[in-house]
Amino acid sequence: MSEERLRVSRREVLKGAAGAAAWLGVPAAARAEGEERAPSWPGIRRLGPGPTPLSFRLNGEAVTIEVTPRTTLLDALRGPLGLTGAKRACDRGACGACTVWIDGRTANACTVLALDVDGLAVTTVEGLSSGNALHPVQEAFVAQDALMCGFCTPGMVMSCAKLVERGAVDEESLREGLSGNLCRCGAYPHIFRACQEAQR
């Protein structure tokens, strides 16, 4: 790999013609023939195939663990990190039982690679309360009896807290905003009421 080619900035590539010319200027022989070797230029992080260190902020605290590249965030949370709040149900992004926040946005931890949160901030339901003081949404879930078996609850609470934060607690916003969180027990009416109570 020629150093020169790697110095071509992204902007040039995006700009099209000029960037393309720069790329095409690389002699064909300098292009890799699919050889497998560790990249030698700075900046690239090569993670795996074996256990790889992963550092991120988990519920406000810096953590470092080792994971294999194939480990999902949900595997890492429930396994080495010992946080079993995020649940595994479908394991394919469809039910929301594993909902966590990544840099403040909800995501299904089962369809995110653990290595993808390197350097980011992850919040799980365990990080929502402070000490014994529950988050207002959790308080409201208790007050409104917003659960039956409780399996969807950790993920549901994580989504609800975001909707309450945005003030999106009218019927339509809740229906839309919670459409990725399935409750098999059908506790939705109580869940909706809990969100509206938490808003007040």
Next chain:
Amino acid sequence: MSGVIDEVLRPADLAQALALLAEGGGRRRPIAGGTDLLVQAKEPGAPPRGLVDLWGLDELRGITAEPDRIVVGANTTMTEVLASELLRAEARCLWDGCYEAGSVQIRNRATLGGNAANASPAADSVLGLIALGAEARIASVRGERRLPVEELATAPRRTALAPDELILAFSFPRAGGRSAFARLGQRRAQAISKVSCAIHAQLDDQGCVQAARVAFGAVAPRVVRSPGAEAALRGHSLTDPSARAAAAVAARADTAPIDDLRSTRAYRSEMVGVLLTRLLVRLAGEA
């Protein structure tokens, strides 16, 4: 566990990402939000792969308004599309497609580049891009090229992209006009479309269609246009009942739905006409 991923390569910029793909000789795949890839990686028999992680590449993200084009980076998430007033105003069919797709959690990760490159015949953001006349900007270490979005997918999960190529962005003209998207699924959220439709129409002063682009999802091996419906609408008012009927008939002739686990050929074929008619009503401002 996603059993087949054996390394993750995290490039610091686009140039590195392209170099890593070229070096991988077809054994490496890009990953953006991972909402398709990580589900597929859990399927039995998937081959081992290295992943080149695009998620951190901000140069692939973002929505830019140029004087006569709008450029949307491949890493732009559906959530970011929904947050864009520009796209809501000028690319409603794309905006609506993202609004209807997935759930909040999925849209927070699902990128437009991933949606297009995954090459599902039901990819909801792709219909709008095609209706808007978008082209994909594609790059590899060999250079850059552009391809109309409708030529990107060739069959389910197959694209015209070489293994070392990345989609950088989508770009479409700021042509004005009106556009809309609608879909039918098992339920409103989280369901893959049974049939979907997007339309963009350019109107003259009299409200007659000067040019229209009509795209359908889930009724062919890839998202397709309906040249017949487009021709049937040209020169007619959006409210003209016979033009609407002719467009619906032509659309059914241009599509080839199949029976599968989600729906039947007969229902899909019927709904091709129904969805198009609904969108024409919506565009005419009658609903």
